[in-house]
Amino acid sequence: METKIRKRRPAFDREEGVAIAKGLFHERGYDAVGVADLCDALGIVAPSLYAAYGSKAELFNRAMKRYVETDFLPLDDILTPDSRPEEALTKLFVRATEQYTRHDKWKGCMVTEGMRADDETARNMAAELAKGGSEIIANYIREHGAKDPERVTDYVLMTLRGLSSYACLGYTTERLTHCAEMAGRALEDDFRTLAA
Amino acid sequence: METKIRKRRPAFDREEGVAIAKGLFHERGYDAVGVADLCDALGIVAPSLYAAYGSKAELFNRAMKRYVETDFLPLDDILTPDSRPEEALTKLFVRATEQYTRHDKWKGCMVTEGMRADDETARNMAAELAKGGSEIIANYIREHGAKDPERVTDYVLMTLRGLSSYACLGYTTERLTHCAEMAGRALEDDFRTLAA
DNA sequence: ACATCTATTTAGCGGTCGCTATATATTTTT
């Protein structure tokens, strides 16, 4: 009876694992990425993944958080107080479009699309994370003289959803940018002119 | 040894089966509805389903076709030649919104959302079916004096996607209708005024 | 050197997925 000798990989980098998972989840969506896919991509086996992250959903959550930190639009830079709100929000549409269509994989907004996952846990995680960005936009609109802040906010968020969804279908940056600019024109009469 | 006698349901109504499947698929999406769910809802067992429809995907296709026939917007009524194109398209947004938010289940556009399924076959079927509606809208825009028909068409379809997606999240008819009306305002300068 | 602890390994759990081979019940045709 020969003794069985088992080799072992060194411990893997958890943060890098999150980054790789972010790529997979963003590319294919929560439901379409299996634990086996994640394990292959990270070069580990399932129990290592569960020891490190707890569950597929928690890994997805960490991946989304990383996405928000590293890939997300710098809302504070875009929604600057020195340009008219209509212009700033149009700029938001255009910048979002550019980001949603920049890469061949990684299309659309990972969080926005995550809110449409089949898995309820993943959906709730995405919705929770999306609240942050939505509130920044809602606050900006409220504080910059929108005549009906709630409606304008709904319109802006709805448009961002449309842009993200359209980006996922593979539309080019150019075509989608025109959509973004057109969408901005709807905002023209929605803000009080703040006299300087 | 007693002879085993097996009872049998009478043959089921294929068309009614398609209608029931339409309800399930629209409510939960292609990927989230399993063959077992369909069988339970139709009151049959799997081999009957396959004998009648061939595959889950083909049943989905028939369900979508039924949706287009029975539930879809009457584009010809909405895009009438007797109102200004901006008004007709705004009406399209509003009518779409009403339809997308009318029922608690069955939210959004079944075909539009089908295009985002994880299953490639289902996605392609939905995309193929969506072409019909898209072309009607594109033709209308082209033939009614749009300055840049392709861009306006992109904008309209993108907005419909946003409305459908937002409807799926559960937003009320009222809030979404305001979005639809705002979206229509972006179209104001995009059509040449056709002198009477 | 030894014990402890952490992260990996093998192996496999129960469940669901879409789907089907085969047999039998019922209807239709002859």
Place this chain on the structure above:
DNA sequence: AAAAATATATAGCGACCGCTAAATAGATGT
């Protein structure tokens, strides 16, 4: 009445799903 065609039933296929118990290799602390 018998034969052929049709639609149901039982039973179960192989593949994948997310996840885990138990064992062991390697790092760390004393």
